[in-house]
Amino acid sequence: MATQTVDGPKRGSFLSDQRTRAILFQGLAFFLVVVFFVYIGTNTARNLEALGISTGFDFLNAPAGYDVAMSLIPYTATDTHGRVFFVGLLNTLSVAATGIFAATILGVILGVLRLSKNWLVSKLVYCYVEVVRNIPLLLQILFWYAVLITLPHPKKSIIFLNDSIFLNKRGLYMPEPLTGDGFGLILIALLVALIIVPIMSRMAKKRQEATGQIFPVFLTSVGLIIGLPLLAAIVTGFPVTFEYPELKGFNFKGGMVLRPEFVALWFALTVYTAAFIAEIVRAGIQAVSHGQSEAAFSLGLKPSWTTRMIILPQALRVIVPPLTSQYLNLTKNSSLAIAIGYPDLVATFGGTSLNQTGQAIEVIMITMLVYLSISLLISMMMNYYNKRIALVER
Amino acid sequence: MSDMTQGNAPGQHYPPGQHPDMPPPPGTVGFVGWLRNNLFSSIPNSILTILAIYLLYAAIPPILGWAFFNADFEGASRTDCTAAGACWALIDVRGKQFLYGFYPDEELWRVYVAGFILLLAILPVLFDKIPFRKLLFANTILLPVTGFFLLSGTSGSPEAILPTVETPQWGGLLLTMVIGVTGIVASLPIGIALALGRRSNMPVVRTMCVTFIEFVRGVPLITILFMSSVMVPLFLPEGVNFDKLLRCLIGVSLFSAAYMAEVIRGGLQAIPKGQYEAAAAMGLSFWKMMYFIILPQALRIVIPGIVNTFIGLFKDTSLVLIIGLFDLLGIAKTVVTDANWIGLIHESYAFVAVIYWIFCFGMSRYSIWLEAKLHTGHKR
Numbered sequence: 019m020a021t022q023t024v025d026g027p028k029r030g031s032f033l034s035d036q037r038t039r040a041i042l043f044q045g046l047a048f049f050l051v052v053v054f055f056v057y058i059g060t061n062t063a064r065n066l067e068a069l070g071i072s073t074g075f076d077f078l079n080a081p082a083g084y085d086v087a088m089s090l091i092p093y094t095a096t097d098t099h100g101r102v103f104f105v106g107l108l109n110t111l112s113v114a115a116t117g118i119f120a121a122t123i124l125g126v127i128l129g130v131l132r133l134s135k136n137w138l139v140s141k142l143v144y145c146y147v148e149v150v151r152n153i154p155l156l157l158q159i160l161f162w163y164a165v166l167i168t169l170p171h172p173k174k175s176i177i178f179l180n181d182s183i184f185l186n187k188r189g190l191y192m193p194e195p196l197t198g199d200g201f202g203l204i205l206i207a208l209l210v211a212l213i214i215v216p217i218m219s220r221m222a223k224k225r226q227e228a229t230g231q232i233f234p235v236f237l238t239s240v241g242l243i244i245g246l247p248l249l250a251a252i253v254t255g256f257p258v259t260f261e262y263p264e265l266k267g268f269n270f271k272g273g274m275v276l277r278p279e280f281v282a283l284w285f286a287l288t289v290y291t292a293a294f295i296a297e298i299v300r301a302g303i304q305a306v307s308h309g310q311s312e313a314a315f316s317l318g319l320k321p322s323w324t325t326r327m328i329i330l331p332q333a334l335r336v337i338v339p340p341l342t343s344q345y346l347n348l349t350k351n352s353s354l355a356i357a358i359g360y361p362d363l364v365a366t367f368g369g370t371s372l373n374q375t376g377q378a379i380e381v382i383m384i385t386m387l388v389y390l391s392i393s394l395l396i397s398m399m400m401n402y403y404n405k406r407i408a409l410v411e412r
Numbered sequence: 413m414s415d416m417t418q419g420n421a422p423g424q425h426y427p428p429g430q431h432p433d434m435p436p437p438p439g440t441v442g443f444v445g446w447l448r449n450n451l452f453s454s455i456p457n458s459i460l461t462i463l464a465i466y467l468l469y470a471a472i473p474p475i476l477g478w479a480f481f482n483a484d485f486e487g488a489s490r491t492d493c494t495a496a497g498a499c500w501a502l503i504d505v506r507g508k509q510f511l512y513g514f515y516p517d518e519e520l521w522r523v524y525v526a527g528f529i530l531l532l533a534i535l536p537v538l539f540d541k542i543p544f545r546k547l548l549f550a551n552t553i554l555l556p557v558t559g560f561f562l563l564s565g566t567s568g569s570p571e572a573i574l575p576t577v578e579t580p581q582w583g584g585l586l587l588t589m590v591i592g593v594t595g596i597v598a599s600l601p602i603g604i605a606l607a608l609g610r611r612s613n614m615p616v617v618r619t620m621c622v623t624f625i626e627f628v629r630g631v632p633l634i635t636i637l638f639m640s641s642v643m644v645p646l647f648l649p650e651g652v653n654f655d656k657l658l659r660c661l662i663g664v665s666l667f668s669a670a671y672m673a674e675v676i677r678g679g680l681q682a683i684p685k686g687q688y689e690a691a692a693a694m695g696l697s698f699w700k701m702m703y704f705i706i707l708p709q710a711l712r713i714v715i716p717g718i719v720n721t722f723i724g725l726f727k728d729t730s731l732v733l734i735i736g737l738f739d740l741l742g743i744a745k746t747v748v749t750d751a752n753w754i755g756l757i758h759e760s761y762a763f764v765a766v767i768y769w770i771f772c773f774g775m776s777r778y779s780i781w782l783e784a785k786l787h788t789g790h791k792r
Contacts (some may be wrong), residue, residue: 044616051620058647065646136457137450152772156734157741161765164757241530298618350632357734364634378642386631386639393630408644
């Protein structure tokens, strides 16, 4: 780079130099983008002035003045828009988290069943996947909501499990666990178990690498996670009682209730995403070449070991990246809550608060940034996981 | 057969190696054998089979009964539906709205013509061995112009051949197709440009493209539609106002363009570096290299991914009902608010679900067919 050729061919116009052109082109592109944003900015400022809307984030401290149907934190209509934001965010996160959890389980089961040697089961799962994948999610959400709100009245509830769970048009009523004295000890026991398990598995791995002795990590982990809290529960005398929902007048009192909006949204998100996850799992397992399992069998590994130690680790490498994008999709799709009135972030903060304050730009920008950060956070976590399980190449 | 009976007969002797083949044991061939191998090969498998059969038994007869055997197909309002099942009279009476929304009756021929042109335009894209392919391609390229003038009209006076039909009158499947086709047509070139920008050596261009793509892919489509319906009017100078549908189209196109860009980038990355170098060695300029060498190969690899993006886009068009446009799903939601048809929401949703399903399933089958076709002789 240091030596410049002086006596090269005669230079043409300076425009024919690639680097000059690149700089010019980029300068032009940058300039155009800046002009675009300045143009929009001045227009917006003028329009907002004409409409008499003041910009800024002061509205977050103004009282919201409307009720939210479902809230995980205490909320009344006199609270601020800022609090509405957190109410909505928590609702979004709760439906996304439960949806991801359920969709993963259902999707993995379906994906494995799709590969089953059982012709009927495999074809059934195929039909499920093809039907669910090819119908818009919004339609499915609206459909399940329509199904739920046309269920019978509370007096004619559908009853599950011997008078403890009731399903009717007002929602899903379940017994609520009430914690008594000493419940903290159970939580501490669970925490201790969760800390011990990874340490134990690491030690077991080290020992196996050094001596070849195998320690039953899985069984011990299950035993610890169930056993320790159980022991604590026995010591404290089972400090959990259940409050059962009871029919009083026209509605149920007591217990926990999941509103039909939540159930419909959660169910539709789960069913829809599980279809995609099933296909991802199937493709991932099929991507592991047949020779791998044959080699494992010929080494004398049991079928369960072959699956756990040979097939799954290799399949996971194929499965994880598309699985991440499904998790992201589910989180973003939870914003369709607005169509059925589930009070998520978009429906409360991005909908009602926007209409009441008129602060369109601030509200939409905050909402978008929240989703953007959730997306980046999930993909960062999954990238970390992906890096850990990635093929170590020489 | 005679050999077999002889073979079983006692006292029959054959020279070594001359014994006729014995028939396979009963239960390993034929229908019973198939059942054993595929449905009842082990105890867990048999349990699964029985569960699946029970599931089918529990689900299929009620659904068929509701949809066909106990359904009413004719009538003028829901009170005419006396059977226990579905009331398809709704579709019979309101079918036009499902298909065209509130498009005026006397102008419906324009929708039919536009639909026919669209059909002709799709053919040369889908299949490469059809007659008059060049002519049809010309039609495809002109489609945005012809379609726009056909549907929205040329002049406001009612005497004109094509009087204006305002976009709020568009609806139903027509609107869904307009949004879907526009999104598909617009997102491909924008997506290619973004993908090239993302792989460019120029840092400023690359940063801008990456920011745009990652931003759009990180937010839900609804927020972008909200942006287009609430924020865009604030961005424009006073007196200038975009049509609501146009704003929505821009939002949908930019949204799917970001996804398209990522699909195409995958194709660009799969092209070996030698192809770029060879093109550069031949003295091709950047655009010539892309147009003649790289893009034809890259796009061909990612056609299945592109079709999948189209399927997603087509399903996502249903979101426009949230900002108040009456697409297929919006109409399905609206027609049952009519006092004559109130409460028939299941029929309405089922009908549009079938329409969406046919389109999306058709596209996915096409993508699989194409993948199989392209795969021959293209394995590395």
